[in-house]
Amino acid sequence: MTSPQTPPHGTPDTPLLTVRGEAELDVDPEIARITVTLTARGRDRRTTLDDLTRRNTVALDLIKSYGDTVENLSTGAMSITPELTRRGRGERVRTYQGTIRLTAELTDFTALGELTTRLADLDLTRIDGPWWDLRPHSPAHREARRQAVHEAVRRAKEYAEALGTTVAALVELADAGTGGGRPRSAFDRRAVRMSAVAAEAGTEAEPLDLEPQRMWVRAEVTAQFTMNPPRL
Template identity: 30%
Template sequence: MLRLKPAFLIAALAGLLVVAPATTAATPDSPTVSATGTGYAEVAPDIAVLRFGVTSRQPNVAAARDEVAAGVGRLLELARSFGIADEHISTAALNVRPDTSWNPETRTQEHRGFIVSRQLSFKLTDISRLGELTERALGLGVTEASPAAFDTSRREALEAEALAAAARDARARATTIATALDAKVGKPLSLSAVGGFAPPQPMLRATMAEADGMGGAETYEPGLIRVEAGVNATFELED
């Protein structure tokens, strides 16, 4: 049975065509067997990206801008108190638009003032403080908060693990087919890989009854990150 070296396997799984040397390659009429394998790897996330927004409605732009600037300043101070480095903090440009409302009596849009908003994002590398940071940010008067986006610093390693598992599964499936036909699986002729990275959505750790006695920060618990991969493989079929 042919054993592929790890480096060679990863290169093949990245989508390269692997063909046996010309002296031993199968002829066009040689029987082959093809199969698709699947594999996955899971890990708890160690990175969370949180996004918040601060919005103000005021009669004039200056007043709205000042209120937003104060809110953004409080969030930046909070992030730094959690040890989040400046390179892990991103702030978008101000968004300014008119604040209007429809008057059904005059059937016209009436100008009420201006809406000013700004978005921020933090990259948190201490997942254990996710709930605390989120709850404290909400307490500072943010007007928008998106679910945390989770990631892992081991993404490349997990992708490799998933691809390797998918390759083994493809060979196992091909072997099942070949065995049913009283044949054996030979050398791999080609390998092509497809896969994806599936980050989880945040979920509550406790049941409703348990959550009654817990603070908001204690109910944040991310799921596992699963990396899935598929491998299409074709092998020589031996008698």
């Protein structure tokens, strides 16, 4: 013998109450992501490739020297592109341009400013970022979900109390999603200018002072409860 199922729309004897619970948290970012684009240019393809390889090695060694501060380091797209010029009736290769892109994620934001300044001092190097973010399994997401559930329960009890009754049981809890703003600030132009000035003056640039942008983490749930029949 099976137990009776709760009707999908409720009945006078088993009224249903559907509420939404929301939570928003303002938290510090956990990681900062930057991209480093290295460039080499030359008339000979092999020489251009060798220059690009050398600059890539220098940049990787510099980033890796920060140890555990760098949580993730990866190499992205790499290209060697001939640039053509017309001479007479045909096309000839005027020069070759090579690029390679690195992505680094750091957890120490003080070291981030120092590293980006040192990277910007490298020849033909562009820095983009930082992009502030939380880890996929950040405790902030869990806390937002927990608060959203508590908010749904609180609302349900308040509605039931307004009817002079109480919540009986939870029927369904649905996760409407957890999200977080991903603020982005760019310092690439400032870093490029700093690199040019430092190269001309022959002095070491001061580390960039980067202020992390706080993150908004949001969670939303929909909960359905049964109530004890109110006396209206």
